[in-house]
Amino acid sequence: MTSLLKSAGRRTLAALPLAAALAACQAFAPAFDPEIAVPVAEANRGAATIVAEAEAGRFRDSAGFPAEAERYAALDARLAAAAARAGAARPGEAAAAARARRLLVAQIEGCRTELRALALIHRRSGIAPGAGLTEQAAAACDLAARAAGAAPE
Amino acid sequence: MKGAETMTDSRSFDPASADALFRAMLREGENALGRPIGDAGAVARHLRSLAQASLETAAALAEGRIDAEAAREAFEGRRRLLVQMRAFAELAALQGAQSGADAIFRTIGRAVLDRTGINLVPELVDPG
Numbered sequence: 001m002t003s004l005l006k007s008a009g010r011r012t013l014a015a016l017p018l019a020a021a022l023a024a025c026q027a028f029a030p031a032f033d034p035e036i037a038v039p040v041a042e043a044n045r046g047a048a049t050i051v052a053e054a055e056a057g058r059f060r061d062s063a064g065f066p067a068e069a070e071r072y073a074a075l076d077a078r079l080a081a082a083a084a085r086a087g088a089a090r091p092g093e094a095a096a097a098a099r100a101r102r103l104l105v106a107q108i109e110g111c112r113t114e115l116r117a118l119a120l121i122h123r124r125s126g127i128a129p130g131a132g133l134t135e136q137a138a139a140a141c142d143l144a145a146r147a148a149g150a151a152p153e
Numbered sequence: 154m155k156g157a158e159t160m161t162d163s164r165s166f167d168p169a170s171a172d173a174l175f176r177a178m179l180r181e182g183e184n185a186l187g188r189p190i191g192d193a194g195a196v197a198r199h200l201r202s203l204a205q206a207s208l209e210t211a212a213a214l215a216e217g218r219i220d221a222e223a224a225r226e227a228f229e230g231r232r233r234l235l236v237q238m239r240a241f242a243e244l245a246a247l248q249g250a251q252s253g254a255d256a257i258f259r260t261i262g263r264a265v266l267d268r269t270g271i272n273l274v275p276e277l278v279d280p281g
Contacts (some may be wrong), residue, residue, distance in 0.1 A: 028251040029244070029250070103244035107235065110234070114230055115232060121223055124222075127246045128223070130218075132209035132226075135206035136203075136230030142195065143238065143241045147244055147245075147248075
């Protein structure tokens with residue numbers, strides 16, 4: 001690339017700044033945002049802990065739900081804030097980048113939805129371990145954390 | 154879906170039927186996506202777990218460890234998750250394209266910086 005540039009004429013070189021400035025901005029996906037990635041990663045860890053406890057049989061009984069309700073609510077609030085931040089349109093945003101942004105919001109909302117569904121099962125009947133009731137929340141939140149944490153490089 | 158029969162037939166967890174179900178889900182997923190998912194990666198790993206969880210739910214329902222409503226909700230969640238996986242794959246492709254664009258313009262920016270001393274893309278090129 002360097003040798004190519006050295007052989008390039010002045011005019012070609014003069015055109016590069018514009019091209020570079022244009023393409024360096026986020027054409028396909030929003031830039032990595034730690035203020036989204038960090039809370040979603042934390043919520044994913046919180047969800048994984050709830051799932052592990054549920055699969056260990058700790059939440060078999062719905063009577064135990066009120067003691068755990070606050071944990072679900074705290075994770076939901078974190079995710080809601082992260083989704084709101086991810087959902088904000090950027091000025092001059094490219095169409096593909098806007099699509100990527102909405103897809104990220106959908107990942108975070110997916111984690112919220114499955115956590116809520118798990119909380120509902122917990123409240124209604126308790127969570128039977130080994131019955132495939134927790135995998136959805138674990139997977140949805142893992143995907144959300146991966147989507148939000150896509151490496152900035 | 155082809156794996157459905159395996160799923161309802163299974164009274165206890167059987168890795169062979171989980172694998173058959175996973176293969177069926179993988180095929181369905183690839184049809185929906187229009188491109189290969191592959192055996193590695195987060196989406197394939199979750200598909201495998203979902204296949205396993207489906208068999209567990211079927212067994213738990215058959216054994217009366219959960220009621221029909223819990224089983225129905227679990228399967229609803231899995232349906233939602235398949236939609237989320239498809240969106241995730243699309244997002245991953247866009248993020249990959251962005252990384253590619255960043256890499257190209259990092260190279261160009263570095264070359265321009267070396268030649269002219271001007272850093273056109275400071276967010277990508279570290280002058281140090």
